[in-house]
Structure formats: C-alpha cells, structure tokens
Amino acid sequence: MSDDTFDAIVVGAGPAGSACAYTLAKEGRSVLLLDRGNSAGAKNVSGGRLYTYALELVEPGLYERAPLQRKIVREQIMLMNDRGATTVDYFDPGFGEAVPQSYSVIRAALDEWFAGEAEAQGAMVAPGVVVDGLIEENGRIVGIRTGEDEMRADVVVAADGVNSLLGQKAGLFPDVKASAVGVGVKETIELPDELISARFGVKEGEGAARVAIGCTEGISGGGFLYTNKGSISLGIVFNPEQAGRQTRHIQDIFQDYKMHPAIHALIEGGTSVEYGAHLVPEKGYHGIPKQLSRDGFVVVGDAAQFGINTGLIIRGMDLAIVSGLAAAKAIIAAKQPADVGTLYRQQLEELLLIANQQAYQNFHGIFEISRIFREYPALANDAMQFLFRVDGKKPKPMLKGLLDIVKRNVSFGKLLGDGWKIYRHI
C-alpha cells in the first residue's frame, strides 16, 4: 500500500459495512468506512430483529457489547381480517438461553455502535460523506469519488444498501427492479417498558416478535411487530408493483393495521417517535447477481441482494454481517486485489451464507399465491368464530360448518392447487 492508498474503502456503515471494516481493522488493515448519514445508521430503517449468530461469527462475545433490546422468546403469527385475528403463539425460553438466538434492535443505535467498534479497532470512520462515483484505471477499480474529492484503495467494498449505486456504476447489475424488492414502512412507538412486558406476557429483557398476514388488503406482503426496551417497532412490507396498482395509499393501509383492535390494544397510549420507509430485497437466492465482484471491488449485504423472507422470518441484517465478514476475510487472504472476488465467493460458501439462501430459494413463489394475503386469513378467522361461537341457536354439524366456511372463502380446486404450489416451493 502506498501512503495515500487504503487497503480498503468500505462505502456504507450499515451492518455489512461495519462488520467488514471491524474485521479488517482488527487484522491491522488500513480501512476507511464512509456513510452518507450524519452518523452511521442515521438513515437506516429496520423492523429490527437480529439473529445473534452473525455477530458471534465476527467475534465470539461481541453481541454482549452491542446495544441490543430484548431477547426474543415469543414467536407469534397473526392471521388477520377486518373483524378479528387468529394468533399462533410459540413460547420458547430456550431461545433466550446461553447465546440468545435473536434480539430486537433499534438500527440507529446498533449501527452507530458497530461503526464505533470498527473505529476502536483502528478504522477511519467518516459520516456525512456521499460517495457518487468509482475511479477505474485499466479495467480495475482503484478508489471512489465524493464530489471533487478522490480516495484510493486496493479494494472498494460496496455496502451501500439495496439500491446500490456503486454496484450499478461498476456495471455488475442494472438498476433495482420493483419486482425484486419490497417496500417497508415502519413506525417506532414508545411505551413504558413494564407495560410492554405485561402486554406481551414476557419477563424484563425478554421480548416477542410477531408477523401478521392479512393486513395488506390482498397485496403480497405482511406486517411485523417487535418489542424493544421501552418501545415497539411496527411495520408492513408491501410488494411495490401490486401496491402501485391499488387505489389506497400504503400509509392508509398501514394506519388501518395500527388501528386494528388486535394491534391497537398493544400500542395504545404509546407515542410515535419515528416513521420511515425503505426497500428490502425480496427475491432471495434468485435475486443475487451472478457477479458480486470485479478486480478491486466487491459487493456485500443488501447491495448484493442477500435476504431471506419466509413469511415468518425476515433476515437481512445477519446476512449483511456475514457477507461483510466474508469480504474482509477475502481481502485479508488475497495476495493481490484480483484474487478477492474468488476468495469472497469461497468465504460466502464456507460461512454458509449461500447454503442458507439456497435452502429457501423457491419461497418467493409462494408469495405469488394472492389468496394467502386475504382469503386464507379470513378463512382462519371464520373457522375460529364458528368453533367458539355459542349463541343458543342450533349449531351446524362441525364438519359441515367448517366445509361451508372453506367454500365461502375459496373453492376446493383453488385450495388444492395452492396446497400443491406451496408443497412444490418449500
């Protein structure tokens, strides 16, 4: 490295960029971590559940220093319609034992902490810097441009998020397509911590994560809710193409979700302190670009479209951290910048990121079944109402009553067809 050239410039101080910068700096590499926000994480929106294993891969015990919120021990699935909600509640204290499986997180705090950890290891962290171009010489990327300024590095790491300008400038992939992403809206609502514990039936420090299906007016997507310390993160992710064809605005649909009696009872009395919207990669394994590197350049995290959404589990932050780690390991192991791409691929395999993506590779097809987002949640609620209603009238025989409810919501042909489609995609 010459005096004015960094070993690596990492663009974007989200989980991917900070994991990369942390690992490189810890190994004594000179690294510059840039972010356009006034502080790392200032512009980031996330529903906020982080799977802890990713931080453990970066460094065992690192999670204990992180500003994590509540360890998640309650997993809830809520099927909603206008009238009611059927909730499956899985309580597992084991998820909170030893190294707890996952925590709710507030992104602004998490990102600022992680960038600070990278700085403490020796990385140079510069917030408030918008990177708007790459420097290319003889087919190799050798640095970045920010306004009139140029900065040089052996390797540039694009950790600039889902709509990666740098990945596009490097010619690795085109502009992000609406069919490949979801658009998420999220609100943070402050409430007394003890009240949150009481409403969700958890002890202090423990928390609940809830996914909601049937709250999107039939648009492919779903709601989420996470309990933090002293606040609740509430949001919905929509398919933007379908949302664009709706007459109602997504903010209005989100308001209905908030005001649904089954949700409102949980957030009642709270104060809204943050509202934001952001894109999220939705195509899973099939959305990952074929090429993730060029000579002197690698793409990590959301920029590489890493993401898993099974409808029950949303994963992006853990994959961002693992890919940032993979890029750092590749840069450390490379004899020359041209080797980084191949080594990065190997690390993504070794750290099982690719295997995780492949395991859910066909899930996206399930979300093409439109009935999942309206008819089936309605069916579940109708069935529950039938099973639990006692009004003194003569009840229908149980089996006939249930079959009538199925018929009212969806034909048997469609039910069988959807069952077959789900079977083929999981």
Ligand SMILES: Cc1cc2nc3c(=O)[nH]c(=O)nc-3n(C[C@H](O)[C@H](O)[C@H](O)COP(=O)(O)OP(=O)(O)OC[C@H]3O[C@@H](n4cnc5c(N)ncnc54)[C@H](O)[C@@H]3O)c2cc1C
């Ligand atoms: C509503 C919603 C809910 C979500 N819920 C979850 C969840 O519960 N669990 C989970 O694991 N994942 C969740 N995700 C996904 C998760 O947020 C992402 O996968 C994760 O943030 C990706 O991290 P990253 O570091 O790759 O990118 P980002 O976190 O997007 O960070 C990119 C950084 O790059 C910076 N940047 C961008 N362009 C430039 C530029 N030109 N110059 C300088 N800086 C730049 C940005 O300011 C930003 O700080 C959710 C996403 C959304 C939208």
